[in-house]
Amino acid sequence: MTSDDHFNTVAIAGVGLIGGSLGLSLRQAGVCSHVLGVGRNPGRLEHARQLGIIDSISTDLAEASERSNLIILCTPVAQIIADLPVALKHAGADAVITDAGSVKAQIVAASNGDPRFIGCHPMAGSHQTGADAARADLFRGAAWVVTPTEATSERAFRAGEALGRAVGSIVAALSPSDHDQAVALISHLPHVMASSLVAVCDAEKPRTPKLPLLSAGSFRDATRVADSSADLWRDVCMTNRDAIIGAIDRYVDQLILVKSLIETSDSEALREFFAAAAKAKRAWLHTSS
Amino acid sequence: MTSDDHFNTVAIAGVGLIGGSLGLSLRQAGVCSHVLGVGRNPGRLEHARQLGIIDSISTDLAEASERSNLIILCTPVAQIIADLPVALKHAGADAVITDAGSVKAQIVAASNGDPRFIGCHPMAGSHQTGADAARADLFRGAAWVVTPTEATSERAFRAGEALGRAVGSIVAALSPSDHDQAVALISHLPHVMASSLVAVCDAEKPRTPKLPLLSAGSFRDATRVADSSADLWRDVCMTNRDAIIGAIDRYVDQLILVKSLIETSDSEALREFFAAAAKAKRAWLHTSS
Numbered sequence: 001m002t003s004d005d006h007f008n009t010v011a012i013a014g015v016g017l018i019g020g021s022l023g024l025s026l027r028q029a030g031v032c033s034h035v036l037g038v039g040r041n042p043g044r045l046e047h048a049r050q051l052g053i054i055d056s057i058s059t060d061l062a063e064a065s066e067r068s069n070l071i072i073l074c075t076p077v078a079q080i081i082a083d084l085p086v087a088l089k090h091a092g093a094d095a096v097i098t099d100a101g102s103v104k105a106q107i108v109a110a111s112n113g114d115p116r117f118i119g120c121h122p123m124a125g126s127h128q129t130g131a132d133a134a135r136a137d138l139f140r141g142a143a144w145v146v147t148p149t150e151a152t153s154e155r156a157f158r159a160g161e162a163l164g165r166a167v168g169s170i171v172a173a174l175s176p177s178d179h180d181q182a183v184a185l186i187s188h189l190p191h192v193m194a195s196s197l198v199a200v201c202d203a204e205k206p207r208t209p210k211l212p213l214l215s216a217g218s219f220r221d222a223t224r225v226a227d228s229s230a231d232l233w234r235d236v237c238m239t240n241r242d243a244i245i246g247a248i249d250r251y252v253d254q255l256i257l258v259k260s261l262i263e264t265s266d267s268e269a270l271r272e273f274f275a276a277a278a279k280a281k282r283a284w285l286h287t288s289s
Numbered sequence: 290m291t292s293d294d295h296f297n298t299v300a301i302a303g304v305g306l307i308g309g310s311l312g313l314s315l316r317q318a319g320v321c322s323h324v325l326g327v328g329r330n331p332g333r334l335e336h337a338r339q340l341g342i343i344d345s346i347s348t349d350l351a352e353a354s355e356r357s358n359l360i361i362l363c364t365p366v367a368q369i370i371a372d373l374p375v376a377l378k379h380a381g382a383d384a385v386i387t388d389a390g391s392v393k394a395q396i397v398a399a400s401n402g403d404p405r406f407i408g409c410h411p412m413a414g415s416h417q418t419g420a421d422a423a424r425a426d427l428f429r430g431a432a433w434v435v436t437p438t439e440a441t442s443e444r445a446f447r448a449g450e451a452l453g454r455a456v457g458s459i460v461a462a463l464s465p466s467d468h469d470q471a472v473a474l475i476s477h478l479p480h481v482m483a484s485s486l487v488a489v490c491d492a493e494k495p496r497t498p499k500l501p502l503l504s505a506g507s508f509r510d511a512t513r514v515a516d517s518s519a520d521l522w523r524d525v526c527m528t529n530r531d532a533i534i535g536a537i538d539r540y541v542d543q544l545i546l547v548k549s550l551i552e553t554s555d556s557e558a559l560r561e562f563f564a565a566a567a568k569a570k571r572a573w574l575h576t577s578s
Contacts, residue, residue, distance in 0.1 A: 143503050181497070186504045187505065193482060194511065195562065195566035196544050196547060197478070197482065199569070202573070208467060214432050214471050216476065218475075218514045219479055221511070223570055227567045228563070230562075250489050251486065258537070259538075259541075262533055274518075278517060280515075281516040284491070
């Protein structure tokens with residue numbers, strides 16, 4: 001049915017920003033001939049079809065899985081975990097099943113060692129959501145993490161990497177656990193930080209009503225991601241629990257260290273701390289995607 | 290010598306981004322006829338004169354203070370504290386002395402209750418530094434805090450407010466202590482947060498070399514101000530010590546609260562936390578300058 005680099009029918013479950021952008025991008029790259037949009041809301045799917053993101057629609061994941069060569073689950077993480085066994089049960093023996101969830105260990109665990117599954121995490125996004133915001137170039141230049149395990153078939157692993165390259169991303173392989181620890185530090189912690197700063201400053205507002213007037217660039221930057229989906233971030237915290245707790249612990253330890261330098265007026269160590277961070281920040285700018 | 294809204298000669302000590310922009314802006318607004326640049330490095334002052342930022346130069350603050358009607362100290366905070374007694378000693382009885390330092394209680398204390406002094410904090414800045422980055426419109430639309438005390442003369446208070454209005458800022462009066470607590474939360478804490486996140490992630494890099502590749506928008510936003518002057522931020526931490534320690538404590542308490550919600554899998558409270566922060570962030574966007 002399929003050559004190694006082409007899939008006749010790709011089922012995308014969850015045709016929002018990520019799923020919709022994958023649909024546009026994979027077809028543009030010639031990875032598939034037909035995109036089947038899967039979801040619970042026929043009206044939304046029909047809207048995505050009219051936008052040219054998908055070719056046909058299905059509200060039945062089991063049925064859609066039976067007739068697809070590649071199945072990509074792009075719903076929120078909790079839904080991916082619920083849907084994955086259904087997709088695996090109904091997909092053919094030579095199908096590849098993957099996902100676009102932002103945590104991996106719990107999702108990979110839900111695949112139950114099925115060799116046809118490869119976890120993926122396209123590390124792109126936008127403050128916009130929904131199929132209307134979908135763009136074929138959303139993933140260009142971003143990281144695309146694949147998280148193979150010992151159970152993953154060579155074919156599924158290669159398909160996961162090929163998808164990332166097809167959409168223009170930079171592909172990196174990590175174990176599910178290493179992935180989750182990395183994104184806890186680099187993405188989940190910054191979201192907790194931003195929402196926490198808003199919470200602390202908002203609690204101070206009754207006492208200092210001029211606080212918003214005084215907020216300038218550093219506050220805006222530090223809180224930019226605080227206006228995100230509460231459901232999504234609750235979901236991330238619940239599904240990447242241990243890694244996020246570990247990241248918060250390390251971050252709190254660092255803040256307490258800086259506090260102790262201020263308390264003891266250790267001027268030279270404080271200067272060193274800010275100088276080392278500035279130097280590292282510049283180095284990261286040159287090595288990040 | 291001076292009408293209420295015009296100063297013949299304005300001395301600006303420290304002709305960098307802030308001092309240089311004030312020079313350009315105050316002359317453009319007709320607040321003064323002559324800008325006297327004061328500093329220790331004649332070459333840098335001459336460069337600022339050639340850029341049209343200042344009209345004449347002096348390397349002697351005492352002498353410059355004697356022949357100026359308005360003296361604005363725009364050096365780093367520690368230097369302001371050292372220079373303020375000199376300026377007050379040599380300025381005339383009807384002169385106004387002010388500053389542009391980002392902390393106020395220690396600076397106001399160094400004025401020793403002199404009625405001619407009014408502390409100011411123009412809350413604008415840039416990642417750029419130095420006179421070459423000076424712009425007449427740097428302060429437009431930003432907050433300009435004046436910090437009067439019981440000792441401040443009506444004349445000095447009105448001059449501090451008039452300066453802020455002249456450069457196009459939104460003027461707000463706060464006590465020195467309220468100012469310092471507010472900026473500790475809204476500006477100093479975000480800088481400590483950004484540098485601390487870089488420190489934690491950089492320490493993880495040897496174990497996870499792909500970490501910079503995985504860093505996306507939330508990390509970039511959260512660490513944008515980490516590449517700042519180490520001397521400046523050491524200085525801020527040392528001169529706004531108690532308020533920054535208090536801000537770190539409140540922030541750490543908030544992080545530990547979020548951590549406990551994750552640890553106890555309190556899904557609904559987590560959703561509430563992210564939703565409240567998103568709502569507050571949107572409200573702040575509409576009320577900040």
